[in-house]
Amino acid sequence: MTATVTTPRTRRVRVPGKRAVLPWLFLAPGLLLALVFKFVPMGKGVWLSFFEVRPFLGDQWVGLDNYTRVLTDHRFQDAVGHTLLLGIGQSLGAIVVGFVLALLLEGQARSLKVIRAAVFLPVVTATAVVGELWRLMYYPTSDGLVNSALGFLGLGPTPFLDNPDTALWATMVMGIWMVAPYNMVIILAGLAGVDRTLYEASAMDGVSLRQRLRYVTLPAIRPAIGIVLTLAAIRGLRVFTEVYVLTGGGPAGSTEVWMTRAYTLGFTRNDIGGASAASVVLLAVTLLLTVTVNYFRKRGDVR
Amino acid sequence: MGVRRRSRRLAAMITVAGLAFGAAACGSGSDSAESGDPNTLEVWTRSNPDPAATYERVFAAFTEKTGIKIDYQPVINFDQQLQSRASTKDLPDVMINDTALMGSYQSQGLLKPIDPDVIAGHDQITDKTWASTVGIDGEHYGIPYSRQAQTLMIRKDWLRKLGLQAPTTWQEMLSVAKAFADRDPDGDGKKNTYGMVVPGSAQNGYAAWWGSSFLWSGGAKIIEPDGKGYRPAMDSAAAVRTVTWMKNNLFCGDNGVIQPGAISAITGTATNFQDGNAGMYLTGPYNIATYDVTPGKDKFDVVPFPAGPAGSTVLADGENVYFGARTGKTEQEQALAAFLISPEGQRLAMTGKNQPVVRIPVNSTLDAAQVRDDPRWSVVQKAYEDASEQFPNAPDFAPVKQDTADALNAIFTYCGSDVRSSLKELNDTLAGDLKDQDLLK
16 A cells, blocks of 8 residues: 555656756756856956966965956056947947948848848958958058048048057947947847838828837837847957957057957966956956846836 | 666766767867877977978988987967966977077976086087076076077168168168158159068067167167166166157158058068068068068168167077976987087078078077078178177066067157156066066166
């Protein structure tokens, strides 16, 4: 009697247990890869930020020294300004340009598909290649593409990357060119979901183009904009390759951003501890920014 | 029952596969399968594929002669890779890299001290050259392998066309540069030529690397020995005068004296001499082979750097052979070093169709111009022997060089800047760098 009762009970316990374990088993390879290639290095980076790193002689604990050194360094403080300007300008610019591109290129015609593919190319091109391309385009004499175009308008050649007042803006334009098509694709997906009858109804009400954008299109693609904003918050501040390839932080440090500074600290000056501390600070700020953006997005969704 | 077992087996397989994959990924980072074999040396050089081919020939000859095998790794981002190897506590046995890195490596404990007397053929290297591998504690930490000094590459066809002579002073160099920019030396009727190529970016310290020959020839030093330590010297009158001259005449002077975009150019992007639109380039002799192809051997000449107020003293650098610390293959390493500095080893590395990896031989029985049958190399050798100066090799020079480059780049960028106060500021920064290394006395 007792035996017949216990058997089903143990069975009942065991089955949900197995159900809970199995998904984790299937996830194991992916998790393991993430652990080895992402979380362990990340944890190591945080760990190293508390040390004077001497790979061969053994690291020395220095507590928060690296952090105070990085945060009080005036070069890093300059870099914060450049990073914010570049991150915000590039993100907003890319959203606006991406939105305009999406409006222009929405549709089913085959020609539009070809153009969309062409416009998307910068996203799939390696940043180093894009940087080299733009360096040639920005060439400071009338041989450069941009300057020869300016020449047609009667404007003299401008040394875009060699003038500390314009170098950061020139970098920003390249960044927008690179990221905007990605945003375009997300916004295009959003636009495809807009209810066509709303457009018809608003047309019958005789609204202007601006009103149609403001009261029909934008509210309808809010989720897409939310995603684009989240991505921008994640990507915006960790800008590195664009700057490194295009200007290397110069001239006179006018395009030095947080990550190029951390790179110089780590690899030119062999101060891995300081570079780790700088990277951890950036990680914390990025995390905070992402969470904030997400919070506002969710709150907006609920409303 | 059978179903359960099968699913368990599947789960186990997946887990094992995942673990194996992870373990394999871990292992590949520190792969040195042959490091256990006492008869194989792992050798690293910082080389592109072309010079790496030269090294391969040299090492093949060594293996044939001694039977010691070489596991050769040409590494381009040498220092990053070396740092990750250092963290595994398993260094390459032998490294060939820049002289200026010795202080940095030594301070990190990466190098084995070397007694010159145990290296066969050590007496064929001059005392002056050996002196350049003495570390901060008075011990040798490298074996000289190749040396070079900067010289001026100049378009002789342009000089001839304009009826000019190769410059011998800074002032003459400036007039030649202006003539190259203004008087259409390539004869295409367009104003599209420039006087001089300048890699003026602060990236990797290029501005300091290129500018140092100007500093030395202007009588300035970046840091100076001071008792047992060093002190910064960039606020001297000579430094102010030299940097002011460079700013006013090269960067903020007439258009075209230097190539456009010089302030953000690194050596990789400053290709104007090769492209045939700039007439002069103060650089190292490794470029001679490249320029023999374009613009062409008959088009350019190699001349000494024109003299500044304090004569013509140019930057010398080169490569040393370093032994990785705690590798336990000292005898084989010494055999390789002896071969590398022997007349045979040096000759092999100086010739062949690929880029030479020994520029000026450290072996004093050899003559660069004779080995190569090219009199232009005697100009380089003479510049090295008579009037050259290295970056100080004992301290970790990397931060000093980077800070100097940052300051020079900023001074040259802002034409309205006050050179004296900027250099004063640089001097304070350099004092901080030296203090970090306990070298400021």
